[in-house]
Amino acid sequence: MHQDALPLYIQIAAELRQNIQDAVFKIGDRLPTETELSERFGVNRHTLRQAMRILRQEGIVGVERGRGTFVTAAPIVVPLGTRVRYNEALKAQSLQPQWEVLQIASIPADAKVAQQLQIATDVPVVLFERLSLADGVPISVSSSYFPSDLFPGLRSHCEQYHSISKLLREQYDCDHIRQSTRLSARVARPQDARHLRMPATSPILLSESININQTDEVIEYGVTRFRGDRMELVIANS
């Protein structure tokens, strides 16, 4: 047996990946159909789909039912540090930031949220969930938890603003900075995949963050799920 003979589906994925890296297929190009590719490689369509599954999980291609398989675009860069400003980062890359509100609710803090916000369990917090888009393309799903007593009337304000920073500054004279960020990678949950319009098992860059105000009070605990393939988070230390 050859040294480390790989399964067919992995070899096919490697060849297609190389084709894309060599610009045989360019960003936006539609790849040949599954039927065409399985004939070209002389394999069963299921084996070819197994290979394509790898490439879509790598974020190299996007697959759309009924339409085809397309080579996907470069990642969006977001600097992380003490001041994380997504809207500014997007604008810096000529992208139009938008959000769609998914949910605004007043809920009692569960143990995890309470711990992160340094409040007692069951104290009311405002949960603000939203889908963030860049030029109409979904890039993240965020859940932010704010202590209700620090921000009276926050729920109604959330619907009128499109920037957390601006809202807090204008309505509560509150500036905030990032105290900490925890990052890991996961496979997307089904509901996130739906919101982010990505395959059910794509990689998610999971960020848990703590923001504090000028007097070092924890004012926001945030959980953001980025399309792991479309985003690049940068930590520039100075």
Next chain:
Amino acid sequence: MHQDALPLYIQIAAELRQNIQDAVFKIGDRLPTETELSERFGVNRHTLRQAMRILRQEGIVGVERGRGTFVTAAPIVVPLGTRVRYNEALKAQSLQPQWEVLQIASIPADAKVAQQLQIATDVPVVLFERLSLADGVPISVSSSYFPSDLFPGLRSHCEQYHSISKLLREQYDCDHIRQSTRLSARVARPQDARHLRMPATSPILLSESININQTDEVIEYGVTRFRGDRMELVIANS
């Protein structure tokens, strides 16, 4: 049709995920076999495997051919900032850091490496590739590029040390800090999956970093692929 009826394989994955979160299965437990589970859910074994594929990509379970499917362990936390010290982070969690050298070579810098190191293309650099382990478990594959002229004899030193920081300090009187880190998520490449002993399509936390010395010279360009499911990178700003 029911609102958002999900495919069977996604429903099954959700149920198993919930079982694990509810500690029906605990870390280290072996799950029932594929055959048992497919019978329990009344589906084809391939459909069940599709569900299991999701869970393994989420890092919730690890699958081992011939042995079974096991519930996996908690992530390893590594702080990012100006001083990234993996060995210290592992020791802080009572884990024994080790590495296995994969490759040490003197190579001409390609365009990307040259750009990152701020040297001319084709200038010789030392490439040092290694697999990092914690208590014998692989956690990352790293490629570090060092300008050869700054570190004469680096290749032979690499084989004698098990800490980059210690090597640079003791052999070259060089202290270094992290200038920047870029993070994104990918699906593992086949060779990384092999080294990291993880499934071929697991999520990788990809880190590209620049380290500088006391006089702000770029001394290392590093590309590290972490097991995205086993790691949690934390940015604590101060």
Next chain:
DNA sequence: AAGGTGTAGATGTCTAGACAAATATTGAAC
């Protein structure tokens, strides 16, 4: 008690078919 071997068990790969669901295309009617 230790080592070797064969078998059983468990996952992995590949093939194949059928049908569903989403989108694209085409042609007819206005």
Next chain:
DNA sequence: GTTCAATATTTGTCTAGACATCTACACCTT
């Protein structure tokens, strides 16, 4: 030229079988 319906195209889901490959275990021999 536009609209709409029908059809074709393309990917998604589920089923099914066969065989490969790896590990665990039981049993036999020394």
